[in-house]
Amino acid sequence: MKVAIMGYGTIGSGVAEVLRVNQEILKKKIGEPVELKYVLDIRESIPEDNDKLINDFSIIENDDEVGLVVETMGGIHPAYEFVKACLEKGKHCVTSNKALVDACGSKLISIAKAHNCNFYFEASVGGGIPVIRTIHHNYAGENLIEITGIMNGTTNFILTNMREKGADFGETLEEAQRLGYAERDPSSDIDGFDTSRKTAILLSMASGNRCRHEDIYTEGIRDISKLDFSYAHELGMSIKLLGSVQQVEDKYFAYVVPMMIPKSDPLFSVDGVFNGIRIVGNCLGTTMLYGMGAGKLPTASAVVSDIIAAVRHKNEFQGIGWSENMLEIEPMGSNAFSYFIRVEGTSSDIEADLREYFLNEDSELKPIVLDNRTDEFALLTDVMFEDDFLDNVKAFEAKTGRRIFHFIRTEKET
Numbered sequence: 001m002k003v004a005i006m007g008y009g010t011i012g013s014g015v016a017e018v019l020r021v022n023q024e025i026l027k028k029k030i031g032e033p034v035e036l037k038y039v040l041d042i043r044e045s046i047p048e049d050n051d052k053l054i055n056d057f058s059i060i061e062n063d064d065e066v067g068l069v070v071e072t073m074g075g076i077h078p079a080y081e082f083v084k085a086c087l088e089k090g091k092h093c094v095t096s097n098k099a100l101v102d103a104c105g106s107k108l109i110s111i112a113k114a115h116n117c118n119f120y121f122e123a124s125v126g127g128g129i130p131v132i133r134t135i136h137h138n139y140a141g142e143n144l145i146e147i148t149g150i151m152n153g154t155t156n157f158i159l160t161n162m163r164e165k166g167a168d169f170g171e172t173l174e175e176a177q178r179l180g181y182a183e184r185d186p187s188s189d190i191d192g193f194d195t196s197r198k199t200a201i202l203l204s205m206a207s208g209n210r211c212r213h214e215d216i217y218t219e220g221i222r223d224i225s226k227l228d229f230s231y232a233h234e235l236g237m238s239i240k241l242l243g244s245v246q247q248v249e250d251k252y253f254a255y256v257v258p259m260m261i262p263k264s265d266p267l268f269s270v271d272g273v274f275n276g277i278r279i280v281g282n283c284l285g286t287t288m289l290y291g292m293g294a295g296k297l298p299t300a301s302a303v304v305s306d307i308i309a310a311v312r313h314k315n316e317f318q319g320i321g322w323s324e325n326m327l328e329i330e331p332m333g334s335n336a337f338s339y340f341i342r343v344e345g346t347s348s349d350i351e352a353d354l355r356e357y358f359l360n361e362d363s364e365l366k367p368i369v370l371d372n373r374t375d376e377f378a379l380l381t382d383v384m385f386e387d388d389f390l391d392n393v394k395a396f397e398a399k400t401g402r403r404i405f406h407f408i409r410t411e412k413e414t
């Protein structure tokens with residue numbers, strides 16, 4: 001199989017390296033050599049593979065010897081136009097680009113189908129973690145009830161450091177930028193959009209229908225403070241940015257939010273730049289995939305796994321993906337959570353109000369106070385629908401004149 005790589009940055013050069021280093025293994029496993037013919041980039045020269053460097057896409061498009069194209073340029077344009085043109089020529093395409101898969105995945109999958117080739121995107125979610133193929137093949141016979149993951153190494157690095165060092169968000173973000181774990185403009189990571197795109201891809205895989213990340217309720221981690229972590233520590237919990245997809249009968253729920261999770265949750269111990277994806281199936285029960293969710297060689301390894309699949313299925317459309325039908329996601333207000341709330345003042349004179357708005361009749365009121373602070377305390381509410389909770393917060397504040405400083409959705413210890 002002759003291959004072209006479009007975009008020779010971190011991942012593209014990683015793919016070339018894996019093809020070089022594992023050349024013999026690949027040949028043995030798939031029965032034919034995988035030969036890198038072209039590297040397309042904007043630059044005039046690149047460190048390795050300079051003899052293969054081209055700047056003109058039409059060379060790849062028009063070379064019938066090239067049977068597979070790897071897209072690692074990033075962004076939607078011109079990645080979409082390039083991949084579309086290659087699929088229309090019957091060339092298999094493999095990408096690590098979640099923005100492309102989220103925005104144009106369903107279109108590219110149907111173009112691949114029409115031209116009897118494949119569009120693969122394993123590396124677009126979870127980097128080196130094989131989540132796409134696991135859902136498609138291994139869990140094909142499961143009714144997938146839930147997929148919830150820590151899918152952004154930057155935010156997980158920041159939250160882990162805040163917990164371990166008792167540091168605040170701003171200083172930890174600066175450290176992450178210094179160490180190269182966060183971009184100079186970190187918005188896509190810390191405001192949750194990167195996780196939201198990956199969640200949209202997982203929701204499309206789970207439902208078989210198309211959804212857009214813009215339709216997924218998304219919150220980032222900017223408002224998480226070291227005080228929140230002090231309370232989480234008292235509760236034996238941690239705070240993680242989670243992307244979650246759930247199916248209840250024929251309804252789909254999805255969101256990206258920071259959550260307080262208990263020690264019993266397998267995602268509790270996914271720390272630093274690592275990713276973890278918990279999958280719950282009706283017969284399977286709970287499993288978790290864990291590993292490097294980004295980085296040159298782990299991500300390139302996932303791209304190469306797609307190259308192998310394409311060689312093995314070179315004469316057939318394999319059908320990994322979803323239809324062009326738009327999925328309707330249930331509104332955020334219809335999700336139910338227990339909430340961690342930080343309330344102004346002390347609880348002594350407002351116990352009846354706290355019970356009225358946040359607890360069931362038979363629940364015990366257990367305020368959490370840090371080092372005898374009198375300016376605020378915290379509480380875990382009983383489980384309630386998000387719409388009801390937000391109404392109750394307003395009603396509580398109006399009646400008592402006390403502010404709810406902050407809330408974080410939680411998963412209760414079971």
Ligand SMILES: NC(=O)c1ccc[n+]([C@@H]2O[C@H](COP(=O)([O-])OP(=O)(O)OC[C@H]3O[C@@H](n4cnc5c(N)ncnc54)[C@H](OP(=O)(O)O)[C@@H]3O)[C@@H](O)[C@H]2O)c1
Binds near residue numbers: 009096123296
């Ligand atoms: N880095 C990771 O750990 C990781 C993990 C999973 C998925 N991904 C995804 O993989 C994709 C690539 O990421 P990356 O980190 O490898 O990015 P990168 O280092 O910026 O590499 C992209 C490369 O493509 C080149 N390029 C951009 N537009 C081009 C065009 N029109 N024609 C030819 N070449 C073009 C860039 O050239 P210039 O530098 O000159 O612009 C650069 O060399 C992104 O979609 C990213 O989200 C990355």
